[in-house]
Amino acid sequence: MQVPFLDLKRVNESFGIELEEAFKRVHQSGWFIQGKELELFESEFADYSEVSHCVGVGNGLEAIHLLLKAYGIGPGDEVIVPSNTFIATWLAVTECGAIPVPAEPDPKTHNISIAAIEAALTPKTVAIIPVHLYGQPADMDPILALADKYGLVVIEDAAQAQGAKYKGRRIGGLGHAGATSFYPGKNLGALGDGGAVLTNDSEIAAKVRKLRNYGSKVKYQHDVLGYNSRLDELQAAFLRVKLRRLDDDNQVRKNIANHYSYCLSNSDLILPDVPDWADPVWHLYVIRTKNRDNLQQYLRSHGVETLVHYPIPPHRQECYATMKFKPLPIAEQFAEQVLSLPISSVICDTDLNYVVSLLKDFRA
């Protein structure tokens, strides 16, 4: 039996002819950049995310980068980031010339620890980027309280958590602004690259709108040094189709995660911990074990594909060698212990039960 980690072909096939109709609509309109589909998607995704503004951009990295720029963050500024995130969170900070200051996660939730944020604060700190890692909301209230106290900007990295809720409210609009990604494998994935900025701040939304389009609001007038980072009409049209089913797809993921957690509760594996205020959307179902490499090899030899998110933490990457980051023991330990099990909106019960039975049989 073969169980892929994520079968994107099946995910997109499950939308039937709806995606093809979206393609036809854009193809026949002859309009491919900054048109009606984008406008409609922005308004639909803003409503879904419970914010007043959504600005489509080229990808998730650029969503964070353009937000940092819109807040005027640059050289000399320090931005607190999780030590165990995908590198894009850090790259957005260095792309502005600012300094990423890592904060270690809470070992239970894998999300940024409040105590670690407090310990990382300096007079140069200007912002915090909590990541809703693996689809589980970070503990936003104490982060927002700290930000209030020290006058910091809070930008949520919501790339892995479209649809997740924190204390009953959608993530993405809880801080000053949020950034998300529509990379094909995300919970709301395009058929190519895409991203968006979410905010209730109309000034910031207007700034990002300008920055994504050559620093221009009126054609051929350039007020600020801008970029070309836009969400195109085709991707916006595809995303409109997929957004309508996002809550249902997330429910399927929740059922899979619950099944894993229920069936594996007596095993030696360290399972995801969900605080009672969190309503996660399970972009990934990540377990931890000291025998990670053996377990991954065992599953692979039985046809089950798993992935490691992420094998090398950002501070240990070659690209950051000159910044001489200190060791970060929790991030480093997680990199050796985490394993992401197959999860998606299309995985069938037979495959799921097969993975569970293998995991139950595993002996280190």
Ligand SMILES: *Cc1c(COP(=O)(O)O)cnc(C)c1O
């Ligand atoms: C995917 C991801 C990003 C980057 O999104 P792209 O669209 O691939 O640029 C940023 N942060 C996190 C946590 C991600 O998972």
